[in-house]
Amino acid sequence: MKTMETNVRKLFERYENISKASLRGDVAMDEVAALYASEFIAATPAGVMTGKNDEHLKQVLAKGYAHYRAIGTKAMEMRGLRIAPVDEYHCVAHVSWRATYVRKNQSDVVIDFEVHYLVQHLGAEPKVFGWVSGDEQTLLRERGVI
Structure with missing residues (x-):
């Protein structure tokens, strides 16, 4: 379990660094996509979606980072990481x-x-x-970002 925890911490440190570079406009979508499994699931108050780690995902990610830059996002920093193991192969990473x-x-x-x-x-x-x-969009509206 210790190896998994160490590697998951490194994953999110990489995630943070890639996000920072992408917000500066130094977008490396291959690096971003490498953080994700071949297929994934996402859940928000808007619903649940599934997707594949393919060229379409890279386009969506690039568009997403462009949107974040357009609304004035200048920094994204990881404040904390708590890892909850599920079994020897899976965990939930609670990232602040x-x-x-x-x-x-x-x-x-x-x-x-x-x-x-x-x-x-x-x-x-x-x-x-x-x-x-x-609900990211509601939070951004409430805080006057969009």
Whole structure:
């Protein structure tokens, strides 16, 4: 279990670094896609979706990072990580994030939130195969970001 925990921590450190680079416009979609399993599931208050780690995912991710840059996202930092093992191959990684948004002629907006990632560790590196998150759009509207 210790190896899985160490590797999952490295996964999310990589995730954070890749996100920071993508927010700067240094988008490496192959690196982003490498964080995910071949198929995944996502659940938000808007519903549940499934997807494949393919060219379409890379396009969606690139569009997503472009959107985050357009709304003024200047930083995404991991504040904390708690790992809950399920078995020797799976865990839930509870990641606390802090996002900072720049607004014209106003002070920055800082929003703390959590995403719960489903992680599988079968090969050399763990992969995200799912996540559960809150209502991002409502939160951004309430905080005056969008």
